[in-house]
Amino acid sequence: xxxxxxxxxxxxxxxxxxxYFLQYSSFFICLLIPLSLSLYVTSCKRVYKNPVVIWTDxxxxxxxxxxxxxxxxxxxxxxxxxxxxARLFPLAKGEPxxxxxxxxxxKNSQTKKFTSSxxxxxxxxxxxxxIFYTQLLESGQINDAQYLIPVSFNLPTIVFSKxxxxxISENYLLSPDQIRDIAAEYNEKKDGRTxxxxxxxxxxxxxxLYEIAKLQNVDFKEQGRSFxxxxxxxxxxxxxxxxxxxxxxxxxxSEKDFAFKYLYTPFYQQVLQKRSLFAYTHSNHFLxxxxxxxxTLDFRWLQANQKIPVIDDIVYLGMYRHSKNTDAASIFxxxxxxxxxQKQILERQVKMNLKTSTFGIADGFSSIKNVTExxxxxxxxxxxxxxxxxxxxxxxxxxxxxxxxIRETIIKPYLLEASESPEPEKxxxxxxxxxxxxxxxxx
Numbered sequence: 001x002x003x004x005x006x007x008x009x010x011x012x013x014x015x016x017x018x019x020y021f022l023q024y025s026s027f028f029i030c031l032l033i034p035l036s037l038s039l040y041v042t043s044c045k046r047v048y049k050n051p052v053v054i055w056t057d058x059x060x061x062x063x064x065x066x067x068x069x070x071x072x073x074x075x076x077x078x079x080x081x082x083x084x085x086a087r088l089f090p091l092a093k094g095e096p097x098x099x100x101x102x103x104x105x106x107k108n109s110q111t112k113k114f115t116s117s118x119x120x121x122x123x124x125x126x127x128x129x130x131i132f133y134t135q136l137l138e139s140g141q142i143n144d145a146q147y148l149i150p151v152s153f154n155l156p157t158i159v160f161s162k163x164x165x166x167x168i169s170e171n172y173l174l175s176p177d178q179i180r181d182i183a184a185e186y187n188e189k190k191d192g193r194t195x196x197x198x199x200x201x202x203x204x205x206x207x208x209l210y211e212i213a214k215l216q217n218v219d220f221k222e223q224g225r226s227f228x229x230x231x232x233x234x235x236x237x238x239x240x241x242x243x244x245x246x247x248x249x250x251x252x253x254s255e256k257d258f259a260f261k262y263l264y265t266p267f268y269q270q271v272l273q274k275r276s277l278f279a280y281t282h283s284n285h286f287l288x289x290x291x292x293x294x295x296t297l298d299f300r301w302l303q304a305n306q307k308i309p310v311i312d313d314i315v316y317l318g319m320y321r322h323s324k325n326t327d328a329a330s331i332f333x334x335x336x337x338x339x340x341x342q343k344q345i346l347e348r349q350v351k352m353n354l355k356t357s358t359f360g361i362a363d364g365f366s367s368i369k370n371v372t373e374x375x376x377x378x379x380x381x382x383x384x385x386x387x388x389x390x391x392x393x394x395x396x397x398x399x400x401x402x403x404x405x406i407r408e409t410i411i412k413p414y415l416l417e418a419s420e421s422p423e424p425e426k427x428x429x430x431x432x433x434x435x436x437x438x439x440x441x442x443x
Contacts, residue, residue: 048075048328053096057085057103058315058362064345068335075328086401089114099323100332102362104313107140107148108222108401115318116326117145118333126334131368139395140316148316149337152364155283155388156211156302156309161271165298172386173303176212176244179278184248186277194257199277201255202245202419204263206412208280208302209419213237213411214394215304220411221397225443226435227406234431241419252420268293282311287380288359294382301388308388312396312403315362342371346379402442410434 054061054077065077080098082088086105090113091097101115121127129137132150140148158174160167167182168174183199190196202209214220216237219230249255263270267279268289286299301308317336319329335341342361360380365372369390377383400406410431417428429437 046327047073048325048331050325050328051076051078052100052325052329052332053078053080053098054100054102054332055080055082055085055088055098055320056101057082060358060362061102063348064336067341067345067348068332071335075331077332089401097322098320099325099329101318101320102151102315104315105399105401105403106316106318107142107396107398108403109398110401111147111318112142114321115147116321116323117147118149118319119146121149121330121333122146126330127337131337131339131370133367133369133390133393135390135393135395136310136314136367139314148318149333150367151315151317152360152362152366153314153393154311154364155393156208156311157281157283157286158300158302159268159271159279159281159286159297160277160299161274162296162298163274164271164277167277168298168300170300172300173306173308173392174300175304176215176240176302179302180244180248183277187249195249195254197275198249198255198258200280201249201258201276202241203252203255203416204259205280206416207282209241209415210407210412211302211309212241213415214309215302215307216240219397220399220407222400222403225400225402226439227400227403229431238415238418241415242421245419246421268297272296283365284359284363287382288363299382299386301386301392303392306392307394308392309394310396312399312407314396315364337368339368339370339375342366342368343375346375350379405442406438410438 052075054065056079059081062079062081065079069076082103085101085103086108089110106115122129127149133153136150136153137146140146140150158179164186167186170178179200186197186199187195188197213234216233217230218233218237220227221229245252245255249258258275262273262275265273267281267285270276271279280302286297287294289297317333319326323329345361360366360376361371365376365388373387377387414429414431414434
């Protein structure tokens with residue numbers, strides 16, 4: 001009997017020890033699991049020591065960088081402003097280099113040499129191609145690889161006073177032919193001799209002439225350090241412009257005289273004063289006007305065959321080929337191209353009164369469709385009545401690195417002079433001669 005009692009006591013003690021062991025084990029396991037998870041999360045959340053260096057010609061990115069840097073602790077970005085960003089490459093040996101490039105005129109034959117493919121941003125599902133305007137995203141490809149991602153863009157805009165809206169029957173778009181015909185009907189002469197009202201004169205704006213040339217398929221594009229064009233299309237375009245001036249406004253001198261007398265005010269004042277019916281500008285210049293001015297104006301997009309040419313200076317983002325900080329740079333790219341981020345950017349601009357003569361995202365429409373179509377109208381209500389359709393956009397061609405200078409000093413002055421009503425004794429330098437002179441001075 002005694003042995004049985006001892007045995008039962010021992011068994012009872014063993015059961016208690018086992019129970020205590022299991023209790024304490026469970027307790028320590030409960031403590032260890034969250035601790036190990038915490039260590040795991042901490043180890044996964046890498047903090048990048050070096051900031052992402054961004055070279056840009058868009059000053060707005062200083063504000064965007066500040067928002068990014070305060071929104072998380074994983075990595076930081078540093079902005080370096082470069083006025084002529086596209087002309088800086090190749091960099092001199094030993095010169096400090098950036099991680100990201102953001103600016104205009106980045107797409108040319110040299111792009112592939114100084115940037116890396118960003119296909120991984122899409123293949124890893126960090127970014128979805130469908131969120132972008134298709135034509136603009138494809139314009140950033142070289143040999144089917146995504147070297148540049150579009151950031152923002154602008155469109156050619158025809159502006160008129162709301163008081164004259166009854167004269168324009170088209171709801172969203174205007175072609176050059178429509179502008180010519182409607183403007184001609186608006187013309188009015190004082191004493192039957194000189195114009196005191198003129199609907200629109202081709203001589204008034206070189207940018208307008210250039211966009212017409214694009215719509216007429218003159219097809220300016222990169223060829224080496226210079227550019228090529230369709231000569232036959234150019235001749236037809238110049239003849240078209242000359243005919244417009246002579247049939248609608250009598251002569252180039254009539255357009256010049258009218259502009260000298262009446263068009264010395266900003267473009268929006270010209271139409272509000274009702275001396276002219278139309279004014280031409282770019283979407284960023286129009287939509288950045290004060291609210292009290294925009295409320296008195298209306299607009300249409302310039303088009304041909306239901307297609308709107310995107311202004312050449314589209315802003316792109318690229319990864320510098322020799323970047324050592326690509327992982328952190330990818331975090332910034334992923335952050336920037338979120339719809340929520342860009343909405344925060346626009347909200348912050350309003351809240352902090354950061355409206356520094358720029359419109360939208362990087363002074364243009366966002367390359368993200370939903371941002372332009374759903375978010376922009378909140379901040380720019382006039383867009384509710386006329387947003388560009390995604391299918392209508394025509395992306396710019398590939399241009400040489402100095403395209404901004406070439407366009408301003410060679411092409412636009414040539415179009416202005418060559419489109420004037422002919423004067424027998426006046427000699428106009430050809431495009432070839434202008435290119436030769438410009439090349440001598442710049443290379």
